[in-house]
Amino acid sequence: MKFSRTPALAxxxxxxxxxxxxxxxxxxxxxxxxxxxxxxxxxxxxGMTTEGADDADMQHDHAMDGGEAPAGIAETTDPMxxxxxxxxxxxxxxxxxxxxxxxxxxxxxxxxxxxxxTPTDGGAPVSDHRWVVQEELEGVKGADGAxxxxxxxxxEVTLTADHMAGMEGATATIDSSTQETVxxxxxxxxDGMTMTNHKWVTESELAPADAE
Numbered sequence: 001m002k003f004s005r006t007p008a009l010a011x012x013x014x015x016x017x018x019x020x021x022x023x024x025x026x027x028x029x030x031x032x033x034x035x036x037x038x039x040x041x042x043x044x045x046x047g048m049t050t051e052g053a054d055d056a057d058m059q060h061d062h063a064m065d066g067g068e069a070p071a072g073i074a075e076t077t078d079p080m081x082x083x084x085x086x087x088x089x090x091x092x093x094x095x096x097x098x099x100x101x102x103x104x105x106x107x108x109x110x111x112x113x114x115x116x117x118t119p120t121d122g123g124a125p126v127s128d129h130r131w132v133v134q135e136e137l138e139g140v141k142g143a144d145g146a147x148x149x150x151x152x153x154x155x156e157v158t159l160t161a162d163h164m165a166g167m168e169g170a171t172a173t174i175d176s177s178t179q180e181t182v183x184x185x186x187x188x189x190x191d192g193m194t195m196t197n198h199k200w201v202t203e204s205e206l207a208p209a210d211a212e
Contacts, residue, residue: 063163066184066197069106070135070160076181079107080203089187091205093130096189101209105197106184110134111149112202114175117159119166126164128175131200133182136161150177163199178202 081087085104092098112131119126134140134149138158141149151157155174162168181203187195 064195066163066195066199068197069108069184069199070133073133073135074109076107076109079104079181079183081107081183081206081208083107086209087185087206088209089185089201089205090207091130091201096191096193097187100187100189102185102187102198102201102206104183105186108133108182108184110182111151111177111179112182112200113137113151113157113177115157115159115172116175117167117170117172119164120169121166123166129163129172131178131182131202132159132161132163132172133200150179153177161199178204180204 081104083104083106087102087104089097089100089102110133112133114128114130115132116125116127116129136159137151138160140151140157151174153174153176157172157174159167159170159172182200183203183206184197184199185201185206187198189195
């Protein structure tokens with residue numbers, strides 16, 4: 001009788017041990033899986049937060065108040081959009097700008113340049129910034145018939161404009177130019193951001209506010 005009980009008892013103990021081991025493996029596996037998902041979720045959330053911050057930086061690169069027009073710039077005598085005209089902005093210089101409503105605060109005859117430069121404050125290089133005008137280039141004569149406008153693409157210049165942090169005093173390269181009326185505009189974007197005296201928007205980047 002003793003010999004018949006011992007194998008049965010041993011089998012029962014072995015089966016119990018195997019069951020406990022299997023449960024332990026399942027528990028560990030489930031724990032590892034949860035950690036893995038949590039890690040991905042945190043990484044995704046971090047990425048979204050970073051992207052959101054980058055978008056906010058982009059939207060606020062330009063000063064909210066552009067200030068006065070540069071000294072020496074000539075007002076246009078008969079602009080298509082006189083001061084006070086309500087317009088629709090067609091430019092996409094920054095997020096939320098294309099399609100924004102605006103009011104013209106100044107109209108000027110000059111040459112406008114798209115430029116690439118490295119900010120003086122250590123910020124990331126800026127490519128094809130639109131726009132700076134002739135009167136915002138150090139040592140360059142104005143566009144009133146006495147000077148150097150337009151400068152050739154590839155010309156190296158020093159900026160006196162302060163549209164964005166690190167812009168004033170930066171060395172820049174001219175990417176392109178246009179000779180058309182340029183405007184300062186008070187702009188309200190679709191997301192409610194307001195900019196006063198935004199510099200600059202060219203005539204071809206505006207449309208009447210009531211245009212369909």
